[in-house]
Amino acid sequence: MSPPRLELRRISKQYPAVRANDGVNLLVQPGQIHAVLGENGAGKSTLMKIIYGAVRPDEGEILWNGQPVQIGSPARARELGISMVYQHFSLFDTLTAAENVWLGLDQSLSLAEVSARIREVSVEYGLEVDPLRPVHSLSVGERQRVEIVRALLTRPQLLILDEPTSVLTPQAVTKLFVTLRRLAAQGCAILYISHKLDEIRALCHHCTVLRGGRVTGEVDPTLESNASLSRLMIGAEPPQLMHRSASPGPVALQVRGLSLARTDPFGVDLEGIDLALRGGEILGIAGVSGNGQGALMAALSGEDRRAAPGSIRLFEQDIAQASPVHRRARGLHFVPEERLGRGAVPTLSLAHNTLLTRSELVGPAGWLRMAEVQRLATDLISRFKVKAGGPDAVARSLSGGNLQKFIVGREIDARPKLLIVSQPTWGVDVGAAAQIRGELLALRDAGCALLIVSEELDELFEICDRLVVMAQGRLSPSIATSQATVEQIGAWMSGLWDREARHA
Numbered sequence: 001m002s003p004p005r006l007e008l009r010r011i012s013k014q015y016p017a018v019r020a021n022d023g024v025n026l027l028v029q030p031g032q033i034h035a036v037l038g039e040n041g042a043g044k045s046t047l048m049k050i051i052y053g054a055v056r057p058d059e060g061e062i063l064w065n066g067q068p069v070q071i072g073s074p075a076r077a078r079e080l081g082i083s084m085v086y087q088h089f090s091l092f093d094t095l096t097a098a099e100n101v102w103l104g105l106d107q108s109l110s111l112a113e114v115s116a117r118i119r120e121v122s123v124e125y126g127l128e129v130d131p132l133r134p135v136h137s138l139s140v141g142e143r144q145r146v147e148i149v150r151a152l153l154t155r156p157q158l159l160i161l162d163e164p165t166s167v168l169t170p171q172a173v174t175k176l177f178v179t180l181r182r183l184a185a186q187g188c189a190i191l192y193i194s195h196k197l198d199e200i201r202a203l204c205h206h207c208t209v210l211r212g213g214r215v216t217g218e219v220d221p222t223l224e225s226n227a228s229l230s231r232l233m234i235g236a237e238p239p240q241l242m243h244r245s246a247s248p249g250p251v252a253l254q255v256r257g258l259s260l261a262r263t264d265p266f267g268v269d270l271e272g273i274d275l276a277l278r279g280g281e282i283l284g285i286a287g288v289s290g291n292g293q294g295a296l297m298a299a300l301s302g303e304d305r306r307a308a309p310g311s312i313r314l315f316e317q318d319i320a321q322a323s324p325v326h327r328r329a330r331g332l333h334f335v336p337e338e339r340l341g342r343g344a345v346p347t348l349s350l351a352h353n354t355l356l357t358r359s360e361l362v363g364p365a366g367w368l369r370m371a372e373v374q375r376l377a378t379d380l381i382s383r384f385k386v387k388a389g390g391p392d393a394v395a396r397s398l399s400g401g402n403l404q405k406f407i408v409g410r411e412i413d414a415r416p417k418l419l420i421v422s423q424p425t426w427g428v429d430v431g432a433a434a435q436i437r438g439e440l441l442a443l444r445d446a447g448c449a450l451l452i453v454s455e456e457l458d459e460l461f462e463i464c465d466r467l468v469v470m471a472q473g474r475l476s477p478s479i480a481t482s483q484a485t486v487e488q489i490g491a492w493m494s495g496l497w498d499r500e501a502r503h504a
Ligand SMILES: Nc1ncnc2c1ncn2[C@@H]1O[C@H](COP(=O)(O)OP(=O)(O)OP(=O)(O)O)[C@@H](O)[C@H]1O
Pocket: 015, 016, 017, 018, 019, 020, 038, 039, 040, 041, 042, 043, 044, 045, 046, 047, 087, 387, 388, 389, 396, 397, 398, 399, 400, 401, 402, 427, 429
């Protein structure tokens, strides 16, 4: 019998505030799709980084195809045939997709050869990527495809995917699964991290559960239910959402005839966007990312201030060209989809990160009320169950899901009158996702207007009162969630609502 592709023996890693991995054993067979499941901060990413040579374990042994190895760097991992798609993107914004891939390939091929290989792999696996596009012009979903193509180009024997579907649409996920099953059938082993229990049950052959850095269970996920996986992972089933019907108040946000030319050649023009959102209701924007959602968010948040006067009104006041600070002062809070970089400054402490959007903590003459800042950060950590060393922990030391909980929590806690959130539960575990959705509903019930952009239709159906679809820079009419079907919203995603409206 051939040896396991990968064997970990008693791997441990201590960080100053936490033992991220504690005596972890793991066996991955060739051709196996192996899930690693665990709540936010359980130690999954740390373990994957150890396998990929990006983090050194303090203790333990790694066997690769039966042989003990030291994986001192990602370059060494790639030499062995290990590829990894990170949870946080590791692409350079100013370079093209091809240049980024080329940089990760140890430069044995020319850039033109790399572009050609990208096209081949994109076609082979149905992952559309234009090698010449600069990364800054790509949506997060498109960036993820670049990362996956980059990993596949090396023809790996072990592919590590850290939450690869968090920003993919259901159709894209289906395509990715076809790709992964084909790779596995060719003998490639796959380590698959996801918080989406349905996916793990549908895709994976085996599942190792981590809790507090230790292995707490190994199961065949096809024999489990979402509830049993959830119990293994967090010791409980996620709480059910209490959903009362909305009682909409006055109009909070009114967008009329908003048209904006794209700012980069690969973007999308916004064309005549109309929408009205009232206090006490949640409006969801569904759609494949890259269809103008980013441009609309930039216009609403004030990052892009080219909107024609009068085209965006907040409580009847024209804010089309107002600064983000001015909008915030009027009650508009915003959670961007990129949590590192835009949502938080990675090198600053959580306490300092609260200051980014909580200017009430800055006193006259710019003095910081540091005691209050610390207290607020501490409160957010406990209210949103953020696993972190404390208010002084730097943002980048948090696990992905924990940082997301902190950023969303910071904006929910600001008592906004209008909250705009992109991908609210990106990367958070089922327990935390239920909590965040519950908090968003509670805000709505307190009269806040919420606009939620998400590629996860299930999530939109769960929390929104009305839905609109964005496609090719245009927005569909809104439909009450109770009257919408997944099929109809899916069809609208390709811009087909006009035809239906004409027939109506
Ligand atoms: N560079 C670091 N410095 C300090 N602590 C760290 C560092 N990297 C990770 N940690 C801590 O180690 C623990 C495990 O983090 P890890 O990212 O492995 O969790 P995870 O299971 O991948 O979580 P998530 O589902 O949120 O991505 C967390 O408590 C985290 O704060």
